[in-house]
Amino acid sequence: xxxxxxxxxxxxxxxxxxxxxxxxxxxxxxxxxxxxxxxxxxxxxxxxxxxxxxxxxxxxxxxxxxxxxxxxxxxxxxxxxxxxxxxxxxxxxxxxxxxxxxxxxxxx
Numbered sequence: 749x750x751x752x753x754x755x756x757x758x759x760x761x762x763x764x765x766x767x768x769x770x771x772x773x774x775x776x777x778x779x780x781x782x783x784x785x786x787x788x789x790x791x792x793x794x795x796x797x798x799x800x801x802x803x804x805x806x807x808x809x810x811x812x813x814x815x816x817x818x819x820x821x822x823x824x825x826x827x828x829x830x831x832x833x834x835x836x837x838x839x840x841x842x843x844x845x846x847x848x849x850x851x852x853x854x855x856x
Contacts, residue, residue, distance in 0.1 A: 766796035785854040792847040823853045
């Protein structure tokens with residue numbers, strides 16, 4: 749394992765396993781003394797046919813989150829942190845691992 753077939757924004761109803769889905773948990777005001785911003789909580793979910801495999805996907809997601817930086821659409825992403833990860837088998841037997849991520853952005 750270590751690869752995914754697709755990355756979806758929101759729930760992936762009929763996706764080929766394994767896949768990653770990204771969805772928001774919430775947005776709140778955040779900033780510094782002189783700049784307005786936002787804190788975004790997001791969930792990155794990896795779904796696989798059986799179990800966690802060799803752990804490469806989880807490690808790659810954690811590394812991607814740690815390296816997130818950039819500027820887009822008037823926002824500067826200043827920090828991204830993996831808050832927690834939890835994996836379990838769902839009622840159909842698929843492996844579902846959720847990563848909760850906190851991203852902080854400032855208005856340019």
